[in-house]
Amino acid sequence: MDIEKRFDRILAIYFHLQAKPVVKAQDLADKFQVSLRTIYRDVKTLENAGVPIYGEAGIGYSLISDYKIPPTLFTPNEALSFAIAEKLMQHYLDKEIGQHFSNALLKMKAVLRYSDKEHLAYVEDKVLINKRKDFLNTNVPSALAVLFEGIAKKRQLTLAYKSAESTVVKERRIEPIGIFQEGDFWYFMAFCHRQDEIRQFRLDRVHKIELSGTPFVGKYKPLSFYLEKKGETAEVQTVRIRVSRKAAHYLTWKRKYYGFIEEVEKGDNVEMLFKTRNTHGEFARWFLMYADEAVILEPLTLKKQVRALLDTYLKKMEAE
Known part of the structure; x- marks a missing residue:
């Protein structure tokens, strides 16, 4: 056994215990890619070294309250x-x-x-990351902070929100469940009292957000549960397109957001397979960026979507 590697893992387990109120053995096993038996043995080693660890079946491990060690120097x-x-x-x-x-x-x-x-x-001074102006709504500079506070304190939020399908900003009362990033935007999942269901919201569409004094009414599962459920309920569509080899590399920048699965080179072209949840025609609009170098192989419905978009545009051009 690599003694140095085991020592580093045991030390890392200790820091996890020190940083969180409760740590599950399975989470530690997943993080360090070892068996549960190995985690049990490592925790026992910490206990034998005098670290006061409290463990409860089905709950996890935690350090006895107020037990700390001095700050550790960073490498x-x-x-x-x-x-x-x-x-x-x-x-x-x-x-x-x-x-x-x-x-x-x-x-x-x-x-x-x-x-x-x-x-x-x-x-x-040698690191520069240009901040996108449309990544967050700069008129609501504390939106993420308020969301995190609402989640941590389990208190309802009131917000003014404009959905993608609406031109009107509407007041909503929500119970935030979790925050996640998808594509180029922040999203949050929350129970919406106005709609009486759990909904997904996009952070840059929030025009105002405030923390209320009202506690949550409901009890919610982890965010991952609702994200998986969202994926299961959305209809998955198989899409195959053929792209010229010279244009194919341009699609690699964004294709993962549209359910890219695999690609196969065929002569001067590349065929790409997608499993997409094309709920609002996003795939069709994205495809049009490369339409002069690409062909839709399937499905027929996507071809019709693209044709409809082109027909609409041509009518506008003729009207001018």
Whole structure:
């Protein structure tokens, strides 16, 4: 057995226990890609070393309250990772959470060795990530922060929201379940009291959001359950297209968002297979970007969608 590898894993398990109120053995096994038996043995090693771990069947492991060890020094590579982490957080998070993260990171930087601080300061200026203006609604700079607070405190939120199908901003009262990123946008799943069902919302379509003092009425399962359920209920459509070899690489940038499965090279062309949930005609509109270099092989319904879009455009051109 690799003793050094086991030592690193046991130490990492300890940090997981210190960072979370409860940690499940299965989650640890999945993270470190080892068996449950190995995790049980590693936890026992920590207990034998004097770490006060409380375990309950079906619940998980936790450290006895108030048990801590002094801050651990970061390795040089861990310290350098702060540079990219802060830039990424500023790009993907809203203004308020981004500021909270920067403040937390500043406290972490304070315990670095002087040499690591020098290296980090040098590298920070060498990393640049341009923030997309349409990624978040800049008029609601604390939307993510309010969502996280509502989830953590299990309190209802009131928001002004404009859906993709509507031109009117409507007031809604929701109970947020979880937040996820898909494609180029943040989304959140929530129980909507107005619709009396669990709905998916896109963060940049929120025009106002506030935390209320009203607690959740319902009890909800983990976010992953609702995302899997959403995938099961949506109708999956098989799509095959043929693209010229010279244009095929352009499709690789976005095709994963449309259910790409595989590609097969055939002479001067590439055939691509998709399993897509083409709920609002997104695939047809995306395909039109490359229509001069591509052909739809199946299904017929997609061909009709593309033709309808082209007919509409041609009529507009003729009317001008």
